Amino acid sequence: xxxxxxxxxxxxxxxxxxxxxxxxxxxxxxxxxxxxxxxxxxxxxxxxxxxxxxxxxxxxxxxxxxxxxxxxxxxxxxxxxxxxxxxxxxxxxxxxxxxxxxxxxxxxxxxxxxxxxxxxxxxxxxxxxxxxxxxxxxxxxxxxxxxxxxxxxxxxxxxxxxxxxxxxxxxxxxxxxxxxxxxxxxxxxxxxxxxxxxxxxxxxxxxxxxxxxxxxxxxxxxxxxxxxxxxxxxxxxxxxxxxxxxxxxxxxxxxxxxxxxxxxxxxxxxxxxxxxxxxxxxxxxxxxxxxxxxxxxxxxxxxxxxxxxxxxx
Amino acid sequence: xxxxxxxxxxxxxxxxxxxxxxxxxxxxxxxxxxxxxxxxxxxxxxxxxxxxxxxxxxxxxxxxxxxxxxxxxxxxxxxxxxxxxxxxxxxxxxxxxxxxxxxxxxxxxxxxxxxxxxxxxxxxxxxxxxxxxxxxxxxxxxxxxxxxxxxxxxxxxxxxxxxxxxxxxxxxxxxxxxxxxxxxxxxxxxxxxxxxxxxxxxxxxxxxxxxxxxxxxxxxxxxxxxxxxxxxxxxxxxxxxxxxxxxxxxxxxxxxxxxxxxxxxxxxxxxxxxxxxxxxxxxxxxxxxxxxxxxxxxxxxxxxxxxxxxxxxxxxxxxxxxxxxxx
Amino acid sequence: xxxxxxxxxxxxxxxxxxxxxxxxxxxxxxxxxxxxxxxxxxxxxxxxxxxxxxxxxxxxxxxxxxxxxxxxxxxxxxxxxxxxxxxxxxxxxxxxxxxxxxxxxxxxxxxxxxxxxxxxxxxxxxxxxxxxxxxxxxxxxxxxxxxxxxxxxxxxxxxxxxxxxxxxxxxxxxxxxxxxxxxxxxxxxxxxxxxxxxxxxxxxxxxxxxxxxxxxxxxxxxxxxxxxxxxxxxxxxxxxxxxxxxxxxxxxxxxxxxxxxxxxxxxxxxxxxxxxxxxxxxxxxxxxxxxxxxxxxxx
Numbered sequence: 001x002x003x004x005x006x007x008x009x010x011x012x013x014x015x016x017x018x019x020x021x022x023x024x025x026x027x028x029x030x031x032x033x034x035x036x037x038x039x040x041x042x043x044x045x046x047x048x049x050x051x052x053x054x055x056x057x058x059x060x061x062x063x064x065x066x067x068x069x070x071x072x073x074x075x076x077x078x079x080x081x082x083x084x085x086x087x088x089x090x091x092x093x094x095x096x097x098x099x100x101x102x103x104x105x106x107x108x109x110x111x112x113x114x115x116x117x118x119x120x121x122x123x124x125x126x127x128x129x130x131x132x133x134x135x136x137x138x139x140x141x142x143x144x145x146x147x148x149x150x151x152x153x154x155x156x157x158x159x160x161x162x163x164x165x166x167x168x169x170x171x172x173x174x175x176x177x178x179x180x181x182x183x184x185x186x187x188x189x190x191x192x193x194x195x196x197x198x199x200x201x202x203x204x205x206x207x208x209x210x211x212x213x214x215x216x217x218x219x220x221x222x223x224x225x226x227x228x229x230x231x232x233x234x235x236x237x238x239x240x241x242x243x244x245x246x247x248x249x250x251x252x253x254x255x256x257x258x259x260x261x262x263x264x265x266x267x268x269x270x271x272x273x274x275x276x277x278x279x280x281x282x283x284x285x286x287x288x289x290x291x292x293x294x295x296x297x298x299x300x301x302x303x304x305x306x307x308x309x310x311x312x313x
Numbered sequence: 314x315x316x317x318x319x320x321x322x323x324x325x326x327x328x329x330x331x332x333x334x335x336x337x338x339x340x341x342x343x344x345x346x347x348x349x350x351x352x353x354x355x356x357x358x359x360x361x362x363x364x365x366x367x368x369x370x371x372x373x374x375x376x377x378x379x380x381x382x383x384x385x386x387x388x389x390x391x392x393x394x395x396x397x398x399x400x401x402x403x404x405x406x407x408x409x410x411x412x413x414x415x416x417x418x419x420x421x422x423x424x425x426x427x428x429x430x431x432x433x434x435x436x437x438x439x440x441x442x443x444x445x446x447x448x449x450x451x452x453x454x455x456x457x458x459x460x461x462x463x464x465x466x467x468x469x470x471x472x473x474x475x476x477x478x479x480x481x482x483x484x485x486x487x488x489x490x491x492x493x494x495x496x497x498x499x500x501x502x503x504x505x506x507x508x509x510x511x512x513x514x515x516x517x518x519x520x521x522x523x524x525x526x527x528x529x530x531x532x533x534x535x536x537x538x539x540x541x542x543x544x545x546x547x548x549x550x551x552x553x554x555x556x557x558x559x560x561x562x563x564x565x566x567x568x569x570x571x572x573x574x575x576x577x578x579x580x581x582x583x584x585x586x587x588x589x590x591x592x593x594x595x596x597x598x599x600x601x602x603x604x605x606x607x608x609x610x611x612x613x614x615x616x617x618x619x620x621x622x623x624x625x626x627x628x629x630x631x632x633x634x635x636x637x638x639x640x
Numbered sequence: 641x642x643x644x645x646x647x648x649x650x651x652x653x654x655x656x657x658x659x660x661x662x663x664x665x666x667x668x669x670x671x672x673x674x675x676x677x678x679x680x681x682x683x684x685x686x687x688x689x690x691x692x693x694x695x696x697x698x699x700x701x702x703x704x705x706x707x708x709x710x711x712x713x714x715x716x717x718x719x720x721x722x723x724x725x726x727x728x729x730x731x732x733x734x735x736x737x738x739x740x741x742x743x744x745x746x747x748x749x750x751x752x753x754x755x756x757x758x759x760x761x762x763x764x765x766x767x768x769x770x771x772x773x774x775x776x777x778x779x780x781x782x783x784x785x786x787x788x789x790x791x792x793x794x795x796x797x798x799x800x801x802x803x804x805x806x807x808x809x810x811x812x813x814x815x816x817x818x819x820x821x822x823x824x825x826x827x828x829x830x831x832x833x834x835x836x837x838x839x840x841x842x843x844x845x846x847x848x849x850x851x852x853x854x855x856x857x858x859x860x861x862x863x864x865x866x867x868x869x870x871x872x873x874x875x876x877x878x879x880x881x882x883x884x885x886x887x888x889x890x891x892x893x894x895x896x897x898x899x900x901x902x903x904x905x906x907x908x909x910x911x912x913x914x915x916x917x918x919x920x921x922x923x924x925x926x927x928x929x930x931x932x933x934x935x936x937x938x939x
Contacts, residue, residue, distance in 0.1 A: 141917070143888070146905075214480075217406075229420070250778045251869070255872065270873055274874065276788075288777075
């Protein structure tokens with residue numbers, strides 16, 4: 001057992017270094033001069049040279065990479081040009097509200113999407129199925145920020161149920177939750193649409209399999225067949241994709257944060273991008289990459305635990 | 314002995330491009346307690362569809378459009394869905410063809426047997442486990458108290474088939490339908506499973522239906538046999554009667570096509586030319602006529618469908634009993 | 641039968657098969673509606689200058705934020721520009737992004753994925769590791785970061801989105817190639833001495849294309865959504881050039897009084913996405929019979 005954990009930790013480390021490396025080189029793969037980008041077209045040659053030296057851009061790429069790795073391991077991801085603060089600290093403080101939104105959104109997505117997918121599969125071809133699938137189609141076809149605007153229009157403006165702003169500076173858990181609700185619902189809905197479609201096709205595939213036919217021939221009640229015997233098989237398929245789905249939802253989360261003016265990684269990275277704060281953008285990308293890798297590793301562990309066919313004997 | 318399970322004129326169809334396609338037509342069969350009826354035919358002859366529809370398991374959009382399926386006198390097809398569900402597994406069991414896909418891969422074997430038990434009885438966890446171990450022992454799975462916690466992928470094909478049999482007999486049904494139970498198994502394992510089925514039948518006094526395309530299995534295991542072709546029963550009788558003196562040209566051709574180990578080397582293998590008709594495009598008249606060595610114009614083979622005739626050994630042929638139409 | 645008769649039969653046979661294929665496509669409602677929708681969009685984009693009632697960047701400061709009227713069918717935005725014209729012209733940007741992104745990511749992804757599925761050895765392992773890593777990362781954020789590094793001309797946006805979404809296509813291509821590689825005809829090609837490169841290009845890739853083409857149509861939809869997202873955040877093609885994302889963003893401030901601006905732009909995006917998805921579904925169901933399982937699609 002300890003050996004297995006050590007192996008997992010090593011794999012995690014390798015994956016982290018891997019994704020950080022890929023991100024690093026990818027950022028440099030796009031042609032263009034970050035110094036020029038940061039200072040603008042009218043910068044003097046001297047200013048450009050100074051900045052390049054400060055950013056270490058005048059070194060050969062391999063040296064840049066090694067310096068970067070060493071510094072990153074120590075937690076130094078450079079300085080934000082706009083605020084002069086360490087980039088990592090800036091990013092880190094923006095994580096909690098984003099994490100709350102992402103988690104709430106994912107919870108909504110799973111709690112709504114999975115049952116809807118099941119119902120649609122069980123009543124395949126019926127009006128319920130068509131309705132659910134159409135709604136799901138809308139959920140993945142309309143941009144999530146558009147859905148957010150519509151939600152604001154309907155639930156905040158017309159019905160007055162939720163505040164427009166996605167966050168508040170007033171203290172109190174329930175107040176914060178109230179402000180989080182609508183953004184989380186919007187994010188959740190867009191991801192739920194995807195999960196519903198996925199669950200539906202997974203369920204349909206399982207329901208057509210032999211062992212389900214056998215269960216029916218044995219007289220097992222249909223309800224139990226669907227919600228226990230078939231669902232567990234389908235969930236394994238869905239779970240395999242949840243990691244990727246969550247990563248994809250982070251992209252949507254940034255858009256939702258913008259629509260609802262909610263603080264978090266989204267607005268931080270966006271401001272950094274618009275201010276051409278290169279180091280901060282890079283730091284943001286790296287933190288996100290690391291988060292995704294961690295999550296995927298956790299999911300892999302979970303997946304190995306629940307699918308008996310993958311268990312190590 | 315009483316008739317445990319009887320089909321009367323069962324007809325099932327699915328919608329097709331040009332109207333309803335009859336998968337099986339006017340199938341009438343009967344099995345008694347303690348007896349094995351073998352149902353023989355090529356793939357596509359309707360053997361499985363017959364019994365799947367009798368249990369109300371024909372997937373939509375197919376449906377039974379005529380006939381009755383009588384279990385101890387009660388017509389299964391006239392029952393409400395919930396009542397029919399209660400019959401399935403408890404009073405009439407079915408074992409399907411492919412053991413590799415018949416078990417749920419993510420549940421333990423003991424739990425799956427337990428599902429069948431709790432579907433029909435209220436039963437506690439401990440009792441369920443005990444009963445599962447008992448059943449595994451009954452189907453001769455070694456070390457059952459440990460194996461009951463294993464997953465299907467930890468069993469071989471033959472053992473998985475035994476588990477499926479255990480599930481089918483768990484509640485002591487009156488009738489057991491085994492659909493090609495050995496087709497997917499190694500030859501060495503086939504005999505074991507067949508013997509197991511025979512032994513269970515004798516011990517529990519069940520009526521057994523054995524669906525197969527293997528005449529050797531029929532000779533070894535069955536008391537009576539029904540031969541199906543193109544969705545209909547074309548011959549039926551005791552195994553002895555039918556094997557000794559088959560009456561329907563199809564059955565006769567089947568027996569002729571069995572290779573004779575004592576024939577001189579170089580003898581050509583006899584086969585029945587052609588292939589069975591597509592259910593949507595069955596010829597008018599006798600479905601076997603295009604491939605039949607005895608078909609004639611005057612007997613009306615291409616015009617009128619023959620019905621089962623005879624005393625106890627029945628066959629559906631216009632030219633029944635005529636000279637030249639015999640083994 | 642004479643040789644001439646045999647020839648005629650062969651010709652009729654081929655013609656009949658072609659007719660049967662066409663009929664199969666025509667009978668599939670998803671494919672037909674998807675194809676019609678795409679054609680419609682292309683026509684709108686190509687004929688935008690003639691279809692749009694007003695120049696999309698012309699401001700009418702006397703009529704800002706006006707409701708739909710006879711002159712301005714969808715009303716005007718905060719600068720008095722005709723919303724309908726902006727939407728029509730916006731089709732151009734969206735379709736261009738969709739097209740170029742698909743072309744680039746399809747080419748790059750196909751090559752990458754095919755090589756990753758075929759060569760074996762350390763190269764395959766490295767490629768697979770890179771693809772997996774890129775797949776794990778949220779593509780939209782990757783595109784965002786890439787745009788941040790380069791700037792927001794149409795070219796760099798296309799490049800950024802293409803790079804972000806290439807891994808998906810590469811992964812699909814690789815898994816298909818993995819099923820093709822063990823097939824006997826590939827082994828036969830190797831036996832007669834064809835080089836790996838020839839085998840890859842002339843035998844493996846053509847057989848692997850059908851599922852990849854399906855993914856390509858969906859990728860186009862995703863690319864269009866990504867571009868809209870970038871525009872909305874202010875990182876896309878800059879105003880006053882009209883893109884659907886820009887229009888939604890510009891309509892945000894007036895959302896309570898003139899919701900139609902943002903709403904109509906969103907509908908355009910959704911229509912495009914739906915139509916592309918339908919086309920993809922239809923292609924998948926008709927192109928490869930092996931892919932026609934019960935996926936439960938309604939249409």
